[in-house]
Amino acid sequence: MNIETQLIHAGNTTDAATGSVNVPIYQTSTYAQVSLTENNGYLYARADNPTRHALERLIAELEEGHKGFAFASGLAAINSVLALFGQGDTILTSDNLYGGTYRMFHQVYSRFGLNVNVVDTTDIEAVRAAFEVSNSIRAIYIESPSNPLLDVSDIEAIAKIAHQHDALLIVDNTFMSPYLQKPLNLGADIVLHSATKYLSGHSDLLAGLVVTKSEALSEQIAFLQNSLGGILSPNDSFLLIRGIKTLAVRLDRTLVNTQLFLDYLRQSKQVKQLYHPTLPSHPNHGIFLKQTKGNIGLISFELTSDVNIDQFLSGLSIITLAVSLGGVESLICNPASTTHAVYPEEERNRIGLANHLLRISIGIEYGEDLVEDFDQALQQAIIK
Template sequence: MKFDTLALHTGVEICPHTGASSVPIFQSSTFHWESLDDTPKFDYARSGNPTRAALEHAIAALEGARHGFAFSSGMAAITGVLLTLSAGSHIIACEDVYGGTFRALTKVFTRLGIETTFVDTTDLNQIEAAIRPQTRAIYLETPSNPNLRVTDLAGAVHIARDHGLLSIVDNTFMSPCLQNPHALGADVVVHSATKFLGGHSDVVAGVATCNDDDLAEEIYLIQNGCGGVLGPQDSWLLMRGIKTLPLRIRQSQATASQIAAYLSQHSKVHNVFYPGLPTHPGAEIHQRQAQGPGAVLSFDLGSSDAVRRFVEHLHVPIFAVSLGAVETILSYPARMSHAAMPEEQRRRLGITDGLLRLSVGLEDAEDLLEDLEHALRKI
């Protein structure tokens, strides 16, 4: 099936007990055993819940995977996957990784004896050069957050397989609607499902998918053993959000392309980062591995003073953490998503005090462009 159809028909959309067109919210913490010898499919909600199981089936189908897992947040999904690694392991990660992931890798996993080397993964040679005898995984974001750098997924996965390494891809920015890392050979795909999958700024969730049965058992061991599972209410909200994912992505992406083109020609804007622009250094690779440039872009106004004046005169977008919602969200990475990253490293990566990230929503494109122009005039 085409993705638009699959988003609505993953095989779990109808309640098998009642025929209801929406999977029920099974608000239960425990489940009855018919007998001592008849172990039920669900016994305790941390270990499994019918609503969560339906979501996990759906996200696996959308990503083209055999197994899906729903966690209480994107970071719970990311750390849940990384906790399958043993103490003493070494990870190679893209240097411009999401700030929350950077914090986990540098402040949490180091306590477990798991070290990370951050490299520019757009240069595959740097990935090769960073491999050690203890290396066990390569962690990627493409496009990356917030400067939308593009990594050649097929090339990076090839390196991982040659060296027996786990390849993990954060697919939050693209969603399975636009990019399918498993089709390019990635072992694990993770999402902050709070973003495009949920799409309505009303749920915090994370998901992970994989194809390998043994790896799936390991991820489930961490999910169940550590307990960072998604509740049934949030699982239901996430399934509802997924049903409109293709439509939301298409409209947001179309408007984002217009805004990126407009900003790239504006005298007050120093730089625009968006893989849909022909000037983007990773545009060609992105076109090969994704079905569109997405709905997130970043642009640099040159200074924190310019950002302050711009934000004060902007009316339509909300100024907040997060992305991927029906409303347009403007974020300030230096103080929001990447506040956990040391200032020196942020500056080296181009995450300047003048950088803003814009996640384009479903508002009328002309309204957004007029609002942006109004605010830019105040700089």
Template sequence: MDYKFTTKCIYGDNTNNTCENTGAISFPIYQTATFAHPGLGSSTGYDYSRLQNPTREQLENVVCSLENGFDALAFSSGMAAITALMELFHPGDHVISGNDLYGGSIRLFNHINRKNQITFDFIDTSKDDIEKHITPSTKAIFIETPTNPMMNVTDIRKVASIARKHGLLFIVDNTFLSPYFQNPLDLGADVVVHSGTKFMGGHNDTLAGFIVVNSKELSEKLRFIFKTVGSGLAPFDSWLILRGIKTLAIRLERQQQNAFAIVQWLLTNEKVKNVYYPGLPDHPGYEISKLQSSGFGSMLTFEVESADLARHILGSVKLIRFAESLGGVETLITYPITQTHADVSDEDREKNGITETILRISVGIEDISDLINDLAQAF
């Protein structure tokens, strides 16, 4: 049966999981490292939890269903997922990447993958000519949309067309919108990655990462890497993310509603110079967002009149917490220049607009009047 999204958040595509025969409503945590075999040459289908575990398998089935993929793999963190993904490439390969990515991705590319002789061009994929950067050694295009933290929007269908034309792997980090608001595989991407720590888990209580692929070939390659490098998600953490995903749709609706209200409040504040949110009609990516996404999400970035004011706000919020991460039910405010993008060079931060006056908010599900009152007193 073809279930709707909110139903798939709870069951995936399979309401009768063959691993679970006790009738438990909450899928059990199979907290075991290994599995016994009935005899030589026979198996229950499970051997060792690094390879497969029923709790993680259930989570992977749900995530695969939400992204309309062929297969999904659950990792110990978002960065573990991207690290494993980069093992698809070889020395001498070239990757075209967005220039406004999560700082951890940039750190991985520049300090680990470059060491392994993979080369990168970092460009603004929302407006630069991607084809101009393609060389005979180019193997992939890697983007975030919207980007972290400047909320630039890239046309996924357009980039997918370029990737197909040149035989390139097309990878989309879909963390900011989650599969509830955006499904890159449906738009032509080959691979979707997520920091499951964020909206998927939704409660700031565990780490996780996902790779979702559109083909058997990619699944087989990544499953081999997955079992070899050993960064699969543990059973208890798999259960926590399963529990979080059950409320993904209703959380995202409330978070987006709150985000719109905060954006409108910020726009009326004379101490705010710019607000970056794809849901604003004057945002450069607004029309593209309407075509490729079903919502604008709950991430927003804004620029205040001075660095002193930015630091004052960070030290003055009470209900909103000054913390890294995003996507949880709690509203968090982040200072990208010293937190998420501290390892990005000053030159690259400046080029992307990440300055001492930039703040990023991940909007939660609190009462909106409490959030706005907290911002007002912090200002």
């Protein structure tokens, strides 16, 4: 079955009791037991909810994994995955991660004795060398493409290195979704999503998803999900299922608009640096094409010094200045002052995250309107 069909029909989301083509919102905290020793498969909503379970079956099938788990936010999902590890364990991470993930590693879990080693995971030899100097690495955590510089790591190659050393590979697949990339099929052990983004697609909920590759990992994440309690609500589970149904048509339109926007930006004299892995000049271009469907709806860029950035941003009328991404509307943000403000400035400088870098999430508006909106704001902001 093609994924376009799976998005709508996977996960058995039809209600068996009534025939409803949409799974109902089971808005309950507890369930009546048949007897002291028997129930109908549900006991308490933190551990079990039919609406959430329908979503979890859906994402597991889409990612071709063993089991899925739904959480109240992307960070809640990451929290439960990091809770797999303990004091003295080392996690190898990319040097370019979402700021909230960076904060969790370096300001939360480091206090509990979890060691974090940062490496450029686009450099396979650097990943291999990290294992030569440490025998406590239990996992590698990557975003591919990364936020916001869109660096691409070779998932298959990193998975092989990790498994040679009995370590896990954890991949944040938020930027791609299972429609464009399937890390488990490339060797990853755990896939994460901030489902707030492309999977929801409408900027109307917070959610996180985890998909595991093996039964053993599924049992551990299920225990942590119930123990830590950061579950997704029934209502948001329902909305997320609804959002996922249109993922293919939304992304297809987004990617057409992205190409149109890229063509414009490549020709603009006011764009001094452009980050997008479909560009032949991108250092990881070949790897990106090898492990994905070949495109992504995000673009990062820097404007020339003769552009007043504040005036440019305030001059946009269709594209919205806001954090987040993956919605039907186009959004633009400055990562250094928002999503990555937690990074020390010297660290941002080290990884090449410029203070004036902008990241745009392309939506499904009429593409020419987006280009015209961007261009008129840019022209007005050029310093004469």
